[in-house]
Amino acid sequence: MNNSDACILAIESSCDDTSAALLKGHRVLSNVIANQLVHQKYGGVIPELASRSHQKNILPVVETALKDAHTDISEVDAIAYTQGPGLPGSLIVGSAFSKSLSMALNVPLIEVNHMQAHILAHFIEGVHQEPPAFPFICLTVSGGHTQMVLVKSHFDMKIIGSTIDDAAGEAFDKIAKLLGLDYPGGPLVDKLAQEGDASRFEFSKAKVDGYNYSFSGLKTSVLYFLKKSIEEDHLFVEKNRSDLCASVQANIVEVLMQKLEKASFDHDIDNIAMAGGVSANSGLRKALLQRQETLNWKTYVPPIAYCTDNAAMIGITGHFKFIEASFSGLGSIPSARLKF
Numbered sequence: 001m002n003n004s005d006a007c008i009l010a011i012e013s014s015c016d017d018t019s020a021a022l023l024k025g026h027r028v029l030s031n032v033i034a035n036q037l038v039h040q041k042y043g044g045v046i047p048e049l050a051s052r053s054h055q056k057n058i059l060p061v062v063e064t065a066l067k068d069a070h071t072d073i074s075e076v077d078a079i080a081y082t083q084g085p086g087l088p089g090s091l092i093v094g095s096a097f098s099k100s101l102s103m104a105l106n107v108p109l110i111e112v113n114h115m116q117a118h119i120l121a122h123f124i125e126g127v128h129q130e131p132p133a134f135p136f137i138c139l140t141v142s143g144g145h146t147q148m149v150l151v152k153s154h155f156d157m158k159i160i161g162s163t164i165d166d167a168a169g170e171a172f173d174k175i176a177k178l179l180g181l182d183y184p185g186g187p188l189v190d191k192l193a194q195e196g197d198a199s200r201f202e203f204s205k206a207k208v209d210g211y212n213y214s215f216s217g218l219k220t221s222v223l224y225f226l227k228k229s230i231e232e233d234h235l236f237v238e239k240n241r242s243d244l245c246a247s248v249q250a251n252i253v254e255v256l257m258q259k260l261e262k263a264s265f266d267h268d269i270d271n272i273a274m275a276g277g278v279s280a281n282s283g284l285r286k287a288l289l290q291r292q293e294t295l296n297w298k299t300y301v302p303p304i305a306y307c308t309d310n311a312a313m314i315g316i317t318g319h320f321k322f323i324e325a326s327f328s329g330l331g332s333i334p335s336a337r338l339k340f
């Protein structure tokens with residue numbers, strides 16, 4: 001076996017999706033995701049329920065991934081798993097499972113940083129004709145993080161900006177809840193925004209230094225605006241939901257793009273990528289593509305299946321680490337606040 005053609009079994013369990021994937025080199029053979037619908041009625045992820053659901057899902061998800069990939073478990077050359085960041089109780093399930101399997105199969109174990117993996121999803125075969133050339137800037141926007149990352153090589157990544165409070169996805173989800181939408185609200189806001197008028201409502205935009213972001217002020221400004229408006233008309237939200245979604249989405253997209261433009265200009269880098277669950281947002285994808293015309297950017301947006309949490313991105317990161325023989329021991333522990 002050539003090192004760059006290894007068969008990697010990847011496990012992702014950082015939050016509320018249990019996922020397993022099989023990769024052969026850069027190629028994804030299967031990518032199975034079990035979403036946990038149990039959280040919907042609570043309006044957010046309940047860590048204890050997430051951990052229990054991972055325990056229930058992990059074996060069937062791995063079995064399905066092997067079956068879909070027409071791969072026997074004996075063909076697996078290494079196991080890559082999410083070490084962090086994420087919910088401790090969720091991470092521990094994937095970590096314990098991966099360690100046990102690596103011992104049973106006698107294959108190396110590879111620990112993966114979830115946020116690096118979101119970025120490296122751009123290198124999965126078939127995602128782009130050509131993957132982004134180094135250096136590039138990646139805006140990683142998810143439910144737990146909002147990071148502007150300067151990517152100089154597969155593992156030389158520097159966070160040059162991040163949120164000082166809520167993540168962009170968190171802002172989408174919390175505001176969606178105020179608008180009476182289910183969890184996760186981001187995709188629902190996106191859908192309704194497409195029928196709404198983004199210029200109808202103006203909400204505050206935080207002024208934060210450098211390439212950092214803040215979204216908690218937007219959430220508060222929507223909250224107070226809705227309180228006042230509902231006092232005057234108790235059906236205000238029902239009557240204006242699409243326009244409210246469009247206005248909120250436009251606000252978040254504009255803030256994200258302003259900082260991205262600044263980083264691109266300051267670093268003189270025109271290769272711009274996006275990653276993470278919020279990069280599935282149609283408004284954000286459109287805004288980035290527009291910069292291809294207006295600013296001559298070379299833009300990279302992953303397909304939606306590789307924007308939200310998935311094990312294929314853990315697998316591609318495992319692939320690059322396998323080539324470098326960057327393996328980990330059984331003693332390493334998952335880290336909720338893992339940095340890179």
Ligand code: KG4
Binds near residue numbers: 184185187281282
């Ligand atoms: O990366 P991800 O799947 O999980 C984390 O690592 O957090 O991101 C999930 C986040 C959620 O906040 C979800 O509402 C948001 O991504 N999201 C979206 C869209 N699809 C997912 N936000 C806005 N528009 C979307 N289309």
Ligand code: ZN
Binds near residue numbers: 309
């Ligand atoms: Zn994620």
